[in-house]
Amino acid sequence: MTTEKKIAEVVGLDVGTSRIVGAVKCGSEDAIVDSQLNAFVSLPHTKLTGQSLEREGIPHHVSGDQIVVFGNESARMADLLGREIRRPMTRGMLNSQEAESHQQIEAIIRAVLGEYTASETKVCFSVPAPPLGGEDGLTYHEATLRQILEQLGYKDIRSVNEGVAVIYSELEESNFTGIGVSCGGGLCNVAVAYMSVPVVTFSVAKGGDFIDSGAASVTGELVNRVRILKEESFHFNGHFSDKVQQALTVYYDDMISAIVQGLRDSFGTSKSVPKFGRALPLVLSGGGVLPEGFRDRFEKALKTVSLPVQISEVRLARQPLEATARGALMAALSE
Ligand SMILES: Nc1ncnc2c1ncn2[C@@H]1O[C@H](COP(=O)(O)OP(=O)(O)OP(=O)(O)O)[C@@H](O)[C@H]1O
Numbered sequence: 001m002t003t004e005k006k007i008a009e010v011v012g013l014d015v016g017t018s019r020i021v022g023a024v025k026c027g028s029e030d031a032i033v034d035s036q037l038n039a040f041v042s043l044p045h046t047k048l049t050g051q052s053l054e055r056e057g058i059p060h061h062v063s064g065d066q067i068v069v070f071g072n073e074s075a076r077m078a079d080l081l082g083r084e085i086r087r088p089m090t091r092g093m094l095n096s097q098e099a100e101s102h103q104q105i106e107a108i109i110r111a112v113l114g115e116y117t118a119s120e121t122k123v124c125f126s127v128p129a130p131p132l133g134g135e136d137g138l139t140y141h142e143a144t145l146r147q148i149l150e151q152l153g154y155k156d157i158r159s160v161n162e163g164v165a166v167i168y169s170e171l172e173e174s175n176f177t178g179i180g181v182s183c184g185g186g187l188c189n190v191a192v193a194y195m196s197v198p199v200v201t202f203s204v205a206k207g208g209d210f211i212d213s214g215a216a217s218v219t220g221e222l223v224n225r226v227r228i229l230k231e232e233s234f235h236f237n238g239h240f241s242d243k244v245q246q247a248l249t250v251y252y253d254d255m256i257s258a259i260v261q262g263l264r265d266s267f268g269t270s271k272s273v274p275k276f277g278r279a280l281p282l283v284l285s286g287g288g289v290l291p292e293g294f295r296d297r298f299e300k301a302l303k304t305v306s307l308p309v310q311i312s313e314v315r316l317a318r319q320p321l322e323a324t325a326r327g328a329l330m331a332a333l334s335e
């Protein structure tokens with residue numbers, strides 16, 4: 001019996017600072033979502049290490065006298081070896097300080113998509129909005145990602161703004177009218193759309209990495225340690241017998257307040273904000289929204305600013321870690 005390998009016609013790709021997520025669509029079946037950590041670590045190359053990694057099926061490749069382990073396993077490997085992971089992206093864009101960023105990101109994308117795609121697969125990848133008040137490295141980031149995807153053999157490549165992708169994935173019931181927020185590792189991306197047309201998009205240069213390094217610096221803990229504690233046990237409204245929890249709350253509040261103020265300011269300055277004539281739903285996605293109590297905290301912060309539109313509800317995305325990739329897939333399917 002031969003099992004035919006399925007090749008996707010369309011994929012949505014979320015190229016995030018923290019993780020690369022692919023939403024793959026083959027025929028009429030539901031999308032398959034797969035992800036890898038956007039990180040790598042290099043080890044000295046020995047035949048034995050190579051064979052062990054091969055046997056365990058751990059994504060890696062040989063580069064000179066080094067073996068590079070990339071994706072999900074890189075974090076554990078780095079932890080075992082007492083090293084920091086290296087990251088191809090920082091603050092939502094390619095990391096110019098990391099010489100190997102292009103090569104490694106290409107390998108990670110191949111690990112996420114390779115099995116399901118061929119050169120005729122249509123790819124739509126996410127790009128962040130320019131940071132509020134920051135300089136614009138976005139043109140370079142987007143053009144380089146496009147080159148990397150071309151290098152991988154894809155021919156039909158397009159991009160979608162991350163906040164808009166969240167709206168595509170989560171706000172169908174409101175006819176793609178509303179506010180999409182993605183709280184990621186590097187950035188928080190925000191988009192406001194009216195019937196799927198973006199009217200405001202921006203990003204805030206504060207995300208999970210900012211929270212982790214802030215809390216690490218005031219507690220004297222390692223950044224990676226803080227990140228693990230945050231992901232495993234942090235929640236809002238706790239009692240702060242624990243210094244790390246207390247510091248995490250401070251930096252989380254700072255991030256939330258930057259998003260809410262960003263919304264107020266961009267509504268204030270944008271000439272193109274239509275008279276919506278209805279209250280807008282706001283949907284929260286990205287790994288940063290996962291701690292218990294986040295939604296309530298965000299809603300409370302939102303009530304402290306006055307916006308020129310009413311908010312009908314604040315809710316979490318159905319799958320916060322998948323919303324951008326699923327939205328990018330929707331964008332590709334709708335073209
Ligand atoms: N269970 C969890 N609780 C709290 N935080 C979490 C949890 N899981 C992941 N995170 C945090 O979410 C962030 C990553 O989110 P996400 O995968 O959405 O980012 P990204 O899309 O890769 O980054 P960006 O969009 O900024 O480029 C990290 O800061 C990570 O520590």
Ligand SMILES: [Mg+2]
Nearest residue numbers: 016182184324
């Ligand atoms: Mg993201």
